[in-house]
Amino acid sequence: MSDALLVEPSAASPTRRVLGGLLRSREIAVGAVLVLVIVLTTIKSPSFLFSSDGWRDLLLTPALLLILAAGQTVVIITRNVDLSVGSTLGLTAYFTGRLFSDHPHLPIIAVVVLGLLFGAVLGLVNGVLVALFKVPALVITLGTLYIYRGIFLTWAGSDRINAGDMPQDFLALGTKAIVTIPVLTIVGLVVLVAVGYYLHTARGGRELYAIGSDPDAAVLYGLPVTRRIVGAFVLCGALAGLAGVVYAARYGTVSSGAGLGMELQAVGAAVIGGVAIFGGSGTVWGAAIGAFLLVTINRALPVVGISDFWQRAVVGALIIAAIVLDRVLSARQQRRLVAAREETRTLQMRGGA
Amino acid sequence: MPGTAPEGGAALELRDVAKSFGSVAALRSGSLSVGPGSIHALVGENGAGKSTLVKIVAGVRRRDSGVLRLHGEDVDFGSTAESKAAGVAVIYQEPTLFPDLSVTENIFLGRQPLGRGRRIDRAAMYAEAERLFAGLGVHIDPRRPAQGLSIADQQIIEIAKAISLDASVLIMDEPTAALSGVEVERLFAVARGLRDEGRALVFISHRFDEVFELCDTVTVMRDGEYVSTDAIAETSVPQIVSRMVGREVAELFPKTPAEIGDVVLEVEGLSSLGTFHDVSFSVRAGEIVGLAGLVGAGRSEIARAVFGVDRYDAGAVRLAGTPVPARSPRSAIRAGMAFVPEDRRKQGLVTDASVARNVAAVIRRGLSHAGLLTNRDENRAAGPWAGRLEVKTSALDMHATTMSGGNQQKVVLAKWLATEPRLLIIDEPTRGIDVGTKAEVHRLLSDLAGQGMAILMISSELPEVLGMADRVLVVCEGRITAELPRDEATPEAVMHAATATVHHTAEGISA
Numbered sequence: 001m002s003d004a005l006l007v008e009p010s011a012a013s014p015t016r017r018v019l020g021g022l023l024r025s026r027e028i029a030v031g032a033v034l035v036l037v038i039v040l041t042t043i044k045s046p047s048f049l050f051s052s053d054g055w056r057d058l059l060l061t062p063a064l065l066l067i068l069a070a071g072q073t074v075v076i077i078t079r080n081v082d083l084s085v086g087s088t089l090g091l092t093a094y095f096t097g098r099l100f101s102d103h104p105h106l107p108i109i110a111v112v113v114l115g116l117l118f119g120a121v122l123g124l125v126n127g128v129l130v131a132l133f134k135v136p137a138l139v140i141t142l143g144t145l146y147i148y149r150g151i152f153l154t155w156a157g158s159d160r161i162n163a164g165d166m167p168q169d170f171l172a173l174g175t176k177a178i179v180t181i182p183v184l185t186i187v188g189l190v191v192l193v194a195v196g197y198y199l200h201t202a203r204g205g206r207e208l209y210a211i212g213s214d215p216d217a218a219v220l221y222g223l224p225v226t227r228r229i230v231g232a233f234v235l236c237g238a239l240a241g242l243a244g245v246v247y248a249a250r251y252g253t254v255s256s257g258a259g260l261g262m263e264l265q266a267v268g269a270a271v272i273g274g275v276a277i278f279g280g281s282g283t284v285w286g287a288a289i290g291a292f293l294l295v296t297i298n299r300a301l302p303v304v305g306i307s308d309f310w311q312r313a314v315v316g317a318l319i320i321a322a323i324v325l326d327r328v329l330s331a332r333q334q335r336r337l338v339a340a341r342e343e344t345r346t347l348q349m350r351g352g353a
Numbered sequence: 354m355p356g357t358a359p360e361g362g363a364a365l366e367l368r369d370v371a372k373s374f375g376s377v378a379a380l381r382s383g384s385l386s387v388g389p390g391s392i393h394a395l396v397g398e399n400g401a402g403k404s405t406l407v408k409i410v411a412g413v414r415r416r417d418s419g420v421l422r423l424h425g426e427d428v429d430f431g432s433t434a435e436s437k438a439a440g441v442a443v444i445y446q447e448p449t450l451f452p453d454l455s456v457t458e459n460i461f462l463g464r465q466p467l468g469r470g471r472r473i474d475r476a477a478m479y480a481e482a483e484r485l486f487a488g489l490g491v492h493i494d495p496r497r498p499a500q501g502l503s504i505a506d507q508q509i510i511e512i513a514k515a516i517s518l519d520a521s522v523l524i525m526d527e528p529t530a531a532l533s534g535v536e537v538e539r540l541f542a543v544a545r546g547l548r549d550e551g552r553a554l555v556f557i558s559h560r561f562d563e564v565f566e567l568c569d570t571v572t573v574m575r576d577g578e579y580v581s582t583d584a585i586a587e588t589s590v591p592q593i594v595s596r597m598v599g600r601e602v603a604e605l606f607p608k609t610p611a612e613i614g615d616v617v618l619e620v621e622g623l624s625s626l627g628t629f630h631d632v633s634f635s636v637r638a639g640e641i642v643g644l645a646g647l648v649g650a651g652r653s654e655i656a657r658a659v660f661g662v663d664r665y666d667a668g669a670v671r672l673a674g675t676p677v678p679a680r681s682p683r684s685a686i687r688a689g690m691a692f693v694p695e696d697r698r699k700q701g702l703v704t705d706a707s708v709a710r711n712v713a714a715v716i717r718r719g720l721s722h723a724g725l726l727t728n729r730d731e732n733r734a735a736g737p738w739a740g741r742l743e744v745k746t747s748a749l750d751m752h753a754t755t756m757s758g759g760n761q762q763k764v765v766l767a768k769w770l771a772t773e774p775r776l777l778i779i780d781e782p783t784r785g786i787d788v789g790t791k792a793e794v795h796r797l798l799s800d801l802a803g804q805g806m807a808i809l810m811i812s813s814e815l816p817e818v819l820g821m822a823d824r825v826l827v828v829c830e831g832r833i834t835a836e837l838p839r840d841e842a843t844p845e846a847v848m849h850a851a852t853a854t855v856h857h858t859a860e861g862i863s864a
Contacts, residue, residue: 009496010479017496201472203465210451210462217449220413222434223463280453337501338627 007340026274027286034293041300048303056177059185062295064089064243064250066188068266069273069287070195071239074232076270077199079212079279080130080137082233085240085266087148088122089259092244094152097161097254100170108170112245119241120234122148127233131226137233145263153256163252174250184246191239196284208232212279268315269294272322276330293318363422364389364553365410365441365522370419372405379405383419384579385555385572387522392544392554394564394585397574397597398814400784403557404446406574407526411443412436423522442515446527446648448507452500457482459499460514485513489543504649505536512543523547524555527648529563541567559647559848561590573597594844598816608799608821614638615673617807618690618776620659623668628654629831632668636776636807641798643822643842644811646851651831652811653695656778659809660692661685672776691769693762695780695811762794770801777801780811795821815844827851 009017022028038058042049049055068085075082096115099106122144129140163171176183199205207228211218218225243262248254273290275282294315301311365387372380380402387393397403408414409421412430421428423439430436436443450459457478458465466481468474482495491509493502499510508528515523525544529537544567548554558564564571565585573580573596580596618636623629629651636642644652657663659670661682670677672688682692762782769777782798783791798821802808812818818825825842827835827850835850 007497008494010494203463203467203473206454206458206462206465206473210454210458213451213453214449217451220411220433220445220449221462222412222432222437224434276453280451334501335626337498341501341503341506341627 007337025286027283027289030273030286030289030293034289034296037293037296037300041303045303048300052180055180056182057299058296060182060250061299062292063182063184063188064246065262065265065269065291065295066185066288067191067239067243067246068262069269069291070188070192070284071236072263072266073270073273073275073282073284073287074195074199074208075137075236076267076275076277077208077212077279077282078229078232079215080229080232081141081267081277082123082126082137082236082240083141083263083267084122084126084144084148085236085243086259086262086264087145087152088119088237088240089244089247089262090254090256091122091148091152091155092119092241093247093254093258094156094161094244096245096248097165100167101161101165104167108167108173111170112242115245116238116241119244120238123234123237123240124230126237127230130233131230156256160256161248161254166248166252170249171252174252184250187242187246191242192284192288195235195239199284204228204231209280212276212281214280265294266291268319271319271326274322274326276326277323290322362388362425364424365555366420366422366425367406367410368420368422370406370409370416370421372409372414372417378577380409380416381577382579383409383574383577386582387553387555387570389521389553390548390551391570392548392556392568394568394571395555395557395574396559396561396564396571396593397580398816400576400814401574401597402577403574404526405577407443407445407524407555407557410436410441410522410524412441437518437520440519440521441524442511442518442520442522443524444508444511444515444526444528448504448511450499450502450507450510452498454499455496456493456499456502456510457495459510460485460517481517482513485517488516489513490539505532508532508540512540516547520552522553522555524557526557527559528556529558529560537563559851561593561848564593565590598844608641608795608823609803611639611799611803612805613640613823614805617673618659618809619669619671619674620655621669621671623655623658623665623670625654625658625663625665629658629828632828632831632833634826634833634836636809638775638805638807639802640823641802641808641810641821643818643825644809644828645815645818645825645847646828648813650828650851652828653780654831655828656692656780656809656811659685660690660778662692686772686774689773689775691772691774691777693765693769693777693779693782695784760790762790763797766794766797774806776807776809778809778811781813782810783812783814783817815847818842818847819844 012020038049047054049058068089072082072085092115095118096111099111099114126137126141126144129135129144130137133140173183178186199208207218207223210221210223211225211228215225244259247258269291270282270287271277271290272293273282273286273288275287275290297314297318298311301314306314363386365385367383367385370380370383371378383402383406385393385395385406395403395406405414409416410430412433412435415429415431421430423441428439430439430441451462454462460482461478465473466477468477479495486493486495486509489509489512491506493506493509499507502510512523528540532540541563544554544556556564556568569585570582571585571588571593572582573593575597615638616635617638620635621633623632632655634642644656646652654663658665658679661677661680661684664680670679672685672690675688677688677690678684685692766779777798779798783794795817798808798810810818810821812821819842822842823839825835825837825839825847826833827837827847829851835846837846837850
């Protein structure tokens, strides 16, 4: 049955197609693991889910990573990677705080937009370097990771942004909730829906998948490869910038360590969520669930009483398992598709003779 | 006779187009004139410059000089997007689809039907794809991923793409190379339909029966140059063949007879799903066995499997009677195999390293003292081999990347010969090498066979195979369809076997 769905999806009824696609999707599998983690932890310690703090933390903690993972997904789909998002986040968070303290009369929305634009510029630098010098994004963004962090350290010095530097209304965003759902989580979800919608329904979004699926074919096809890749990096940078603003609102203080190591979490979240590291497939929904899972596991393991070392090991094992699973599944799918082709071909020949 | 197609009314016109890659001239003087409502055949040996000409029209490469006109207007395509916008569609020998995307997306990418708010209208897109496939008379599920499709189906998708683009010029680069009889008939019906709509088609093929069945005009190319253009009705196969070859086979490829010894390589029932099936053959000491066939027939894949680079599902490989384990090039080398791959820059050489280091690379284990390897050791080991092969580099520490294709090939050979192999597998020994050096490489292979080495040679150049091989194995669609001793290996016999399954099924259908 699953073979038929793979080779001839149109033969199935639309409901079965959608249902079959859902059941086989990586998103559902990762989602199930997430639910399992939450349920098990809650059994051990009911306050993990049922206290008002527990509920809020469950939703609020992943908000940052959610935004970063959405941007990272867009870049990974094109067979690139952006390792500078953690530094971009930190630098933008500091930039946000400085805007508030140096220009107290700026409206909050203007600061948010400026933060977004600031991140976009940093992303543009990445994109232009990658597209212009034809150097692997891994190397370029590893360089800008250090450069952006260095700019941050030089600019901030021993200075740090404190809650007192930022307006109360802005900081309130970090704690406010609408129908028990934290505002920052809503921001993350809105970003997610927007990016997911673009990737699925816009020509540009589909071209990103095509470029990652086979970069050489994309050039032969006449796709605007350079422009799309630069665009992906700009979007990723802008979202990292937004994450920086969210960081400032959430924590109220920005020190030079802000966003340290976040880039690897963002890549990890995307990979766990089924975004192929070689590009061409995966969704932001998967990356989002991956982000939730990553953050939630980190919070759940101490509750269950597992030591610090094992927490990291579990996350590492999860990433490796996700990649191995990807390889196995895609190899199996390819073999099945080829086998199905051989079969029809033999039938054709026999039918002809 | 040039200019059969009306000069002014040509849909596509090329005059004296030239293109070089470094010192190798891929196209010296390409000319072609195709009228609307015509199917124009472009024939020539491998390396005659057809593919380069196609790439120039497609906008993949820029010509160095010459005239390129589309519907009478001078054009200069800097990218494939530009040529596409001008109404040129190209179907490459090996179609370039995006494996992760659905069949339908592959057709409409970049110009999907849009619904409200400039969102892609998927329902309309699938319906349009269904309509296209129905028009082409094929059954392909528009929702399935492109991954795993047969070459035939991939080509149909490329054609569907061209039709939906409403291209006025359609170039097909060996579209039938991997098709079965039914699929060829289907393709021809589609091509005639497009011709009757007034489009200009260029059809590149090695199969003369197809050329004569489908096309109305034929242009012959040889060694990157235009030779002739004739109406199909006024020419014949022998005439075209003599123009294509244009030289005596024996002169260029001097294989001296060698004493044939014991069986060195035995391959039995080798199969790999979707690539090749039940391949069995043997190579004896002192013998050169040529592996001939059309591009994409699976020759290189067989060689790679024998050497242990690629996996295979069934079968066995034996070297001098001892089984060689699958998937282990290391044990293949230890057993006495050497493999010179097709793309020597990518797979055969460390281009940034010195000649000596390249030559010594495979045997460095035997050279090292207590795990350390010095330049002196490398130079000492490499010297005699490079000297024997007359590698023209002033010093052994010159970098391989700065050498000509011929010398690079010799370095790769020297590298393998240093392992003193009993079997040499060589894939396209003279691709990208100028004519003078070609003869040297051939003389070398002949010498090696004379010293008792068994050689398995893959080549797409028919004269090379016929001139060099003691025995020719013809591969077609992953199966060995003929085994011809030297005196029976004529171009016709090889070509017939290389397209064998096609004829079989075609006959089967008509019967």
